[in-house]
Amino acid sequence: IGYVQKANEADITRMTEIELKAVNESLESAAGKARAAAVRRLYRHPAMRVGKSGIEAYGEVELKGEPGKIRMLQNAAGRVIDRLPSDDLAGKPGAEIVLSIDAELQNYAISRFGAEAGSVVMIDVDSGDVVCMMSTPAPDPNAFVSGIGSTLFKSLQTDERNPLYHKAYDGVYPPGSTFKTIVAAAALESGAMSPEETVHCSGKAWYYNRFYNCWRPQGHGNVNLHQGLQKSCDCYFYRAAEKTGIEAIADVAKRFGLGHRYELGITGGKIGSVPNDAWKRKVIGEQWYAGDTISAAIGQGYVTATPFQLAVMCARIAGGEKTPDPHLIVSGMKVPDNTITPMGQFKPGVIEAVRSGMFGVTSEPGGTAYSYLQGGSVDPKGELPAPYTNAHMAGKSGTAQVRVILASERNSRGEAIK
Incomplete structure (x- = not known):
C-alpha cells in the first residue's frame, strides 16, 4: 500500500x-x-x-x-x-x-516467515487477481507519516534482511532451478528434444573445456524430461539448453512472463534480465558464448527475475494461454499495461509435459520437494470441498548460487563445504 x-x-x-x-x-x-x-x-x-x-x-x-x-x-x-x-x-x-489482496492470506504468509526475510506472491489463475504479495520484514508505514527518526531509519538501512525493499516486486535474483521449466518448454517447443529422450547424469558434465557439476554429486543416471524436472537434474538441462539454444530459451522465458516490469499501480518494480546475444552485446559489450547457455540452463549466469515474475510464470504454466494478466487493482483506478508479452499457444503436449514434471517435484516419490510437502497433498484428510478434495500441488524447487564455489571449497564428493 x-x-x-x-x-x-x-x-x-x-x-x-x-x-x-x-x-x-x-x-x-x-x-x-x-x-x-x-x-x-x-x-x-x-x-x-x-x-x-x-x-x-x-x-x-x-x-x-x-x-x-x-x-x-x-x-x-x-x-x-x-x-x-x-x-x-x-x-x-x-x-x-x-485491491485484490486477500488480507487473511497475506497475514498468514507474513506470520509463517516469522523473523526470516523473504517474499510470497500468489496469483489466482482464473482471474489474474494478485491475492498475496508480501515482503518481510517490512517497516511500519505509520513510522514515516510524520517523518521517521534518524536512529530508526539507520537501523532499517543497515538491517541485512533489507526491510526497506520490497523483495517480491523490486528484488531481482537468479531464478535457479525454477528456470528449468522454461528450458524444458523451449526444448519441446523448438523440437530440440522429445519428452522421452534421455540424458545420462554422472554427477557432472564436460562442456567447452570444463566440467559443470550437477547438484547431486553421485548423479541421477538416465533421466528424461519428466524425471529431469522431478529430480531437478542439472546435467539434463545442460544438454537440453545446449541443443535448444539461448534464442529459443529467451523467447519462451518472455512468453512465460519474465523480462517485463508489471504495472500494478504501485511504485517500484524491476524488469530482471532475459539474456541472449543481442542483450549481452548491448549490456555487457561482448558476444554470447556457448558456455553462457550452459549457465542459463539452470537459472544462473545472466538470467535474473523477480519473485513476482516467477509467480506469473507458474500461473501461465498452470492456466495456459488464456490465463489473465496479473492485476492488483480491482476497481477505483485504471492501471494500463499494454506491453505484456502474451503467452500464446504452444505445440500440443508442451505445457502438459511441464505440468507433469512439476507435479512430480511435489507429489511423486523422488521429487525434490516431495518429502517437505508430505507427498504434495494439500488435503491429506479429504476435508476440502470439491473440486479440491484430496488435491495435490505442483511446483518447482530452486536454490540459486550467487557466486562460484571453488574446487578448494568442495569436499571429495564435490559438495560445498559448509
Whole structure:
C-alpha cells in the first residue's frame, strides 16, 4: 500500500505538473497559473499529506479527491461572524480503490516467515487477481507519516534482511532451478528434444573445456524430461539448453512472463534480465558464448527475475494461454499495461509435459520437494470441498548460487563445504 508524508518541494512540483497535465493547461496560461497556485496551497497546508510510495504514490490524484471551500461572513474588521451555506462548494472524496489482496492470506504468509526475510506472491489463475504479495520484514508505514527518526531509519538501512525493499516486486535474483521449466518448454517447443529422450547424469558434465557439476554429486543416471524436472537434474538441462539454444530459451522465458516490469499501480518494480546475444552485446559489450547457455540452463549466469515474475510464470504454466494478466487493482483506478508479452499457444503436449514434471517435484516419490510437502497433498484428510478434495500441488524447487564455489571449497564428493 505504501505510506503518506508531508509534501516537500519536489512533491509539490510533481503534483503541480500532474494536475496541469490532467486538465491540459500550461503553466504560462492564466488558468494554469491559478491551478498551480491552488495545488501549491493545498500541499503546503500543515494537515495535508502526499503519497510517497506504493499505491498511495501511484494513485495520489485519484485518492486525494478535490478540496472543498466554506463561505464565511466577516465584518469590517475582518472578524468571522458567521458561517454561510456551502454545500455547493463541498469537497469531493477520493476514489475507493479496491485491491485484490486477500488480507487473511497475506497475514498468514507474513506470520509463517516469522523473523526470516523473504517474499510470497500468489496469483489466482482464473482471474489474474494478485491475492498475496508480501515482503518481510517490512517497516511500519505509520513510522514515516510524520517523518521517521534518524536512529530508526539507520537501523532499517543497515538491517541485512533489507526491510526497506520490497523483495517480491523490486528484488531481482537468479531464478535457479525454477528456470528449468522454461528450458524444458523451449526444448519441446523448438523440437530440440522429445519428452522421452534421455540424458545420462554422472554427477557432472564436460562442456567447452570444463566440467559443470550437477547438484547431486553421485548423479541421477538416465533421466528424461519428466524425471529431469522431478529430480531437478542439472546435467539434463545442460544438454537440453545446449541443443535448444539461448534464442529459443529467451523467447519462451518472455512468453512465460519474465523480462517485463508489471504495472500494478504501485511504485517500484524491476524488469530482471532475459539474456541472449543481442542483450549481452548491448549490456555487457561482448558476444554470447556457448558456455553462457550452459549457465542459463539452470537459472544462473545472466538470467535474473523477480519473485513476482516467477509467480506469473507458474500461473501461465498452470492456466495456459488464456490465463489473465496479473492485476492488483480491482476497481477505483485504471492501471494500463499494454506491453505484456502474451503467452500464446504452444505445440500440443508442451505445457502438459511441464505440468507433469512439476507435479512430480511435489507429489511423486523422488521429487525434490516431495518429502517437505508430505507427498504434495494439500488435503491429506479429504476435508476440502470439491473440486479440491484430496488435491495435490505442483511446483518447482530452486536454490540459486550467487557466486562460484571453488574446487578448494568442495569436499571429495564435490559438495560445498559448509
